[in-house]
Amino acid sequence: MFSTTFVALTVLAAWFGPGATDAFHWRGQVSAGQLVEIRGINGSIHAEPSLGKDVEVVATKTGQVYESSDIEVRVVEHNGGVTICAVYPSVDGHPTKCLPGANSPLKPVSSDVNVDFTVRLPKGVRFLGRTVNGQVEAKALEADTEGHTVNGNVRLSTAGAAVGETVNGSIIASVGKINSASKFSTVNGGITLEMPRTAGADIHAGTKNGHINTDFPLAMRGEYAGRHADGMIGHGGPDLTIVTVNGTINLKRRF
Numbered sequence: 001m002f003s004t005t006f007v008a009l010t011v012l013a014a015w016f017g018p019g020a021t022d023a024f025h026w027r028g029q030v031s032a033g034q035l036v037e038i039r040g041i042n043g044s045i046h047a048e049p050s051l052g053k054d055v056e057v058v059a060t061k062t063g064q065v066y067e068s069s070d071i072e073v074r075v076v077e078h079n080g081g082v083t084i085c086a087v088y089p090s091v092d093g094h095p096t097k098c099l100p101g102a103n104s105p106l107k108p109v110s111s112d113v114n115v116d117f118t119v120r121l122p123k124g125v126r127f128l129g130r131t132v133n134g135q136v137e138a139k140a141l142e143a144d145t146e147g148h149t150v151n152g153n154v155r156l157s158t159a160g161a162a163v164g165e166t167v168n169g170s171i172i173a174s175v176g177k178i179n180s181a182s183k184f185s186t187v188n189g190g191i192t193l194e195m196p197r198t199a200g201a202d203i204h205a206g207t208k209n210g211h212i213n214t215d216f217p218l219a220m221r222g223e224y225a226g227r228h229a230d231g232m233i234g235h236g237g238p239d240l241t242i243v244t245v246n247g248t249i250n251l252k253r254r255f
């Protein structure tokens with residue numbers, strides 16, 4: 001079982017008119033190996049290393065004041081870590097739910113208010129950022145990292161493994177290792193992936209309208225040269241899929 005903490009964003013902006021901001025702060029301890037999951041809808045998510053042992057989360061809200069009181073930030077503590085969500089009224093009049101995991105989809109909302117998250121993570125704490133309209137960025141983390149959005153870019157840098165997904169946006173990722181969950185995909189945008197020289201994986205890369213540039217020895221195939229690549233890097237390992245429709249794929253070796 002998990003506990004849920006409901007935290008309403010204080011409507012300090014009400015005195016300042018449309019476009020003003022207010023903020024939510026949360027600090028807590030999450031063990032190495034556990035997950036901090038941030039779930040937004042409108043707004044970007046930024047993660048960076050913490051200088052201390054605590055996880056810190058700041059959510060800043062911007063938009064129309066009359067809508068601000070309808071939006072909450074909820075904190076759900078569970079056995080696997082913590083999930084923190086921006087909770088909006090949905091188009092059907094029911095609020096979105098804050099549930100951990102990919103099986104809890106993000107629903108369309110009837111609000112143009114943005115909630116932007118900044119997250120600071122201690123070493124070894126895993127991170128997952130998920131939004132709909134906004135960028136997901138994680139810089140210099142030291143554990144497995146995921147970034148998911150629909151309309152926005154994904155920028156990931158971690159000593160662990162990573163997953164990056166968007167629809168309308170590009171992906172730039174630098175990883176320390178590849179695991180069985182590793183995958184990078186978009187529809188309208190390019191993908192640049194930097195991997196260690198010693199990385200091992202079975203690569204499956206493809207683009208429809210673009211090219212593949214690689215520092216690794218991979219076999220090119222398909223009707224149009226340079227649009228599909230398969231092969232083993234290092235001594236092989238987990239499958240790594242890298243796909244886009246409209247964009248170029250760059251596979252870089254970090255020396």
